[in-house]
Amino acid sequence: MTVPELKINDLHVSVEGKSIVKGFDLDMKGGEIHALMGPNGTGKSTVASALMGHPKYEVTSGQAFLGNENLLDMAVDERARAGMFLAMQYPSEVSGVSNADFLRTAINGRRGEGNEIPLMKFIKTLDKKMQMLEMDQSFAERYVNEGFSGGEKKRNEILQLMMLEPKFAILDEIDSGLDIDALKWVAKGVNSMRSENFGCLIITHYQRLLNYIKPDKVHIMMQGRIVKTGGPELALQLEKEGYDGMKAELGITDDETVEA
Ligand SMILES: Nc1ncnc2c1ncn2[C@@H]1O[C@H](COP(=O)(O)OP(=O)(O)OP(=O)(O)O)[C@@H](O)[C@H]1O
Numbered sequence: 260m261t262v263p264e265l266k267i268n269d270l271h272v273s274v275e276g277k278s279i280v281k282g283f284d285l286d287m288k289g290g291e292i293h294a295l296m297g298p299n300g301t302g303k304s305t306v307a308s309a310l311m312g313h314p315k316y317e318v319t320s321g322q323a324f325l326g327n328e329n330l331l332d333m334a335v336d337e338r339a340r341a342g343m344f345l346a347m348q349y350p351s352e353v354s355g356v357s358n359a360d361f362l363r364t365a366i367n368g369r370r371g372e373g374n375e376i377p378l379m380k381f382i383k384t385l386d387k388k389m390q391m392l393e394m395d396q397s398f399a400e401r402y403v404n405e406g407f408s409g410g411e412k413k414r415n416e417i418l419q420l421m422m423l424e425p426k427f428a429i430l431d432e433i434d435s436g437l438d439i440d441a442l443k444w445v446a447k448g449v450n451s452m453r454s455e456n457f458g459c460l461i462i463t464h465y466q467r468l469l470n471y472i473k474p475d476k477v478h479i480m481m482q483g484r485i486v487k488t489g490g491p492e493l494a495l496q497l498e499k500e501g502y503d504g505m506k507a508e509l510g511i512t513d514d515e516t517v518e519a
Contacts, residue, residue, distance in 0.1 A: 263289050263326050263342060263426040263458055270321035272302070272309040279305045281483035283321070287427075290455035294469055294494060295462045297480030298502045303462045304348055306480075307429045311345045312338050325427055340369055342426030346416035346433050348462075353403035358415065359385060361403045362422045369423065388421045391451065392444050409436035417448040427458040434468040446471030466494040481511060 265287040272280035280302045287293055297303050309316040310323055312335040323330040328341050353361060362385065367375045376384075385399060392414055404412050413433055420428055430449070434442055449459065449472050461472065469477070469491055477493040478485045481502070486509055487493065497505060506512070 263456065264324075265427055265458055265460075266322070266324045267306075267310075268322045270306065270309065270323060271319045272305050273317045273319050274305060274315060278319070279483055280309065283480075283484050285460075285478070285485065287458050287460070289458055290453070291475040292449075292453070292459045292461065292472060294474040294477045295460055295480055295485075296464065296477065296494060296497060301480050302483045303480055304431055307345055307431050307460075307462065310338075310429065311335065311343060336368070339425075344420060344423055344425035344428040346413075346420055346428065346430040348431040348435070350404050350412040350416055352405045352407075354405050356403050357400050358403050358418075359399040362419065365419070365423060385422065388418060388448075391421070392418055392448050393440075394418060410438060410441045413437055414441060414445060417445050421448050421452065424452070424457075426456060427460075428452075429460045429462065431462045432464065433461065434463055434465055442468065443471060466498040469494050479505060481506070481509075486511065 265285065267283060267285040270280055270283040271278065272283075283302075283306055285293070295303055295306075305316055309318050310330060312330075312333065318331055325341055325343060330338055330341070330343065333341065363376065363381055366381070370376060386396070389396060389399065394411075394414060398407075398411070398415065401407075404415060407415060413436060416430075416433060420430075433445060437445060446468065449461075452459070461468065461474065463469070474491055474494075477489055477491060479487040479493065479497065487505065489496075500508075
């Protein structure tokens with residue numbers, strides 16, 4: 260398997276004609292886990308949606324490559340087949356479709372016709388991964404996310420991640436709404452995926468998650484682009500000083516568009 264590298268150059272994204280992402284650069288080597296932090300409304304989820312090919316998010320310029328594959332040239336399903344995965348900030352409910360059926364269909368969609376996962380292997384794998392996440396087996400038969408609590412939905416996103424084994428995952432605020440124990444199980448699930456063939460971008464507001472999933476790099480995004488990159492200590496600095504402290508350090512004012 261090729262080691263995936265995610266390279267984003269000077270990405271600009273508009274939503275309903277309004278420019279949101281303004282020159283976003285990111286370079287992630289295969290196997291790395293990075294964290295993306297930034298104030299509300301700065302465009303973190305917009306980057307995620309644009310990379311996954313959401314039609315509402317118009318990439319007006321820039322490039323995004325997963326290995327040699329040009330993501331921006333691909334349809335949504337092609338991006339998923341290429342190994343992209345998004346754990347959503349607000350996971351959708353899919354009424355009438357059981358979690359197990361949903362996962363099996365998604366896995367087979369990626370594997371392609373003639374290469375479907377054998378049923379017994381699927382059941383065993385699902386069992387094992389649900390146990391790892393301390394999810395009750397009844398969640399396999401329940402409709403996708405229907406009636407799930409906020410924390411159960413987030414855990415279900417990680418179950419999808421572990422079952423689909425993508426090359427590159429974006430986890431959008433996977434820690435929001437999780438109690439302390441669930442946070443640990445989610446971190447355990449993500450850490451179990453760690454390998455040189457799996458890259459992961461964790462969008463989060465809280466340093467706490469990064470105590471459990473050690474990132475290789477931490478990026479701070481403001482006003483539509485990354486303004487500072489560092490190691491895990493950057494998240495601690497942010498927690499201590501807040502975004503105002505970071506803005507003062509970088510000389511960013513509220514109305515000003517950050518210059519490249
Ligand atoms: N589908 C949409 N329609 C209209 N505006 C949108 C849409 N998606 C994003 N926006 C706007 O783009 C801006 C950036 O939103 P985005 O969700 O990317 O921010 P964020 O950094 O992820 O914020 P948060 O930390 O609050 O989740 C916001 O002003 C938001 O209202």
